[in-house]
Amino acid sequence: MVRSLGAMDTEYLKTHLGSCMTECLAEVAEKRPLDPIEFIAHWLYKYKENEAYLKQQEDEKAEQLASEREEAAREMERQEKMREEADRILREEEEKKRELIAQKEAEAQQEKPVKETSSMPGAPTLETVTEEMEAADAAAAAEKPVEAEGEGEEAEAPAEEEGEKEEQEGQAAEEQ
Secondary structure, three states, X not given: OOOOOOHHHHHHHHHHHHHHHHHHHHHHXXXXXXXXXXXXXXXXXXXXXXXXXXXXXXXXXXXXXXXXXXXXXXXXXXXXXXXXXXXXXXXXHHHHHXXXXXHHHHHHHHHHHHHHHHHOOOOOOOOOOOHHHXXXXXXXXXXXXXXXXXXXXXXXXXXXXXXXXXXXXXXXXXXX
């Protein structure tokens, strides 16, 4: 009794056995074994093992790919953190440099008024007086006896004239 296959049965066979049976029967026709049924049975078992092996290989590759992607993501995070840290360190160094420059400028500003006043036109030319020189002058002044008023005025008059002469000479030198 031959029963006709319905459309659903044909679809099932095409979907699940189509390529497998086509390859198997092509190999039977090519090799012409003595027992073709046994050959087909062994071929189908081997085909099933090969499919399982290929599926396992694909799963392992997928797992490996996923782990490599995770590792790459972690590495990207590490690199980003390192970049951020390098930027932070660079900003801190720049901040320290700015502070150092500002500090040097502040020190220069404190010294600058004295230099500016002495280099301005018409400003008196003064010697730099050190603490040692002040101490020596103070000791010399303490040793001098107190002079009478009249004598001190006479001594001051020639000193004032000499100071005026020096100022005039200094102005003349600056004009040249």
